[in-house]
Amino acid sequence: MTRILHAAETAVAQSLAGFVAAHEELVTFGRDDKFVRRRTLSPGKVAVISGGGAGHEPLHCGFIGVGMLDAACTGHVFTSPTPDQILAAMDETDTGAGCLLVVKNYDGDVMNFEMAAEMAADRHRIETVIVEDDAAYGPSVRSRGRRGVAGTMVVEKLLGAAAERGEDLAGLKALGEGLSGRLRSMGVALRGVTLPDNTRETFALGPDEMEIGVGIHGEPGLYRTGRAGADEIVRLLCEPVLAQLSPLTDARPLLIVNGFGGTPPIELHLAHNLTRAFLRQHGIVPARALVGTFVTSLDMAGLSVTLALLTPEEFALWCAPVTTPTLVW
Structure with a gap:
């Protein structure tokens, strides 16, 4: 497969350099180019830091800015950032109120962020x-329990907005953990991922097959089935999401239809229309929706549906002003 790159081993660094140059009014490299951070930090605000392997863009660097992340650490493709990257981000962005680490539940990410937190415990307050x-x-080779997928951007937005308004570390941790049972995502792939260093897809689908329940690192899903129409795909994604959400009185439902990198906008908006109709049939009317390519798996053809049942306070945090390279309102 033809790719626009010099070499796989330099692709991530060169891409990050181009990203920072394109958004230099908002972001800059941290020390030794180990991470990307907000160009202007806010003294006395909790630093919200996240990160993960490359290949999920615009997650996480695309969400750095006012009302969201203070820094993001990027590893090689589908590879966790190293503890020294995370430690450097904490050292440079902690302006006195401590650091909140937002970590997707993959073994590598969890391990390296934990190591960085242990290394920094003597000089930073960390949650x-x-x-x-x-x-x-x-079962998954990359995580124990549920994986962190497209719902990560919801967590980063809510916690970033709360930190911007002055919430302390304990309040931010409680907010993030309180959302857990009311946030679910489900994905489908019509084509696997082609990694930059080879032309082999991470899993191969026949022309009449699709993979249900995929992750964002090219992992196969829960099961493979025959290719179905858009209505049936939406049903297969939405039913598990609805079955697992904790009910909430007076919820403000937030719907996100997210492309995995190889799905055009016309298909994403079609899926959004069908998803809204499916949810209405089940008594759920989204208070706000977002459609686009936000949490990707390189060039995977497919999409995910995320539904969050937000409290009025959480909904206000989602709607709060944000200025990042990817989200602006």
Whole structure:
């Protein structure tokens, strides 16, 4: 497969350099180019830091800015950032109120963020929120329990907005953990992922097959089935999500239809229309929706549906102003 890169081993660094140059009014490299951070930090605000392997763009660097992340650490493709990257981000962005680490539930991410937190415990106040929103709960080579997938951007937005308004570390941790049972995502793939260093897909699907319950690192899903129409795909994604959400009185439902990197907008908006109709049939009317490509798996053809049942306070945090390279309102 033809790719626009010099070499696989330099692709991530060169991509990050281009990203920072394109958004230099908002972001800058941290020390030794180990991470990307907000260009202007806010003294006395909790630093919200996240990260993960490359290949999920615009997650996480695309969400750095006012009302969201203070820094993001990027590893090689589908590989966790190293503890020294995370430690450097904490050292540079902690302006006095401590650091909140937002970590997707993958073994590598959890291990390296934990190591960095232990290394920094003598000079920073640190709390961690683990994102576990995947409704495709089952055996996985990359995580124990539910994986953190597209719902990660919801957690980063709510916690970033709360930190911006002055919430302390304990309040931010409680907010992130309180959302856990009311946030679920489910994904489908029509084509696997092609890694930059080879032309082999991580899993191969026949022309009439699809994979239900995929992760964002090219993992196979819970099961493979015959290719179905859009209505049936939406049903297969939404039913597990609805079955696993904790009910909430006076919920403000937030719906996100997210492309995995190889799905055009026309298909994402079609899926959004069908998803809204399916949810209405089940008594849920989204208070706000977001459609686009936000949490990707390189060039995977497919999408995910995320539903969050937000409290009025959480909904206000989602709607709060944000200025990042990817989200602006």
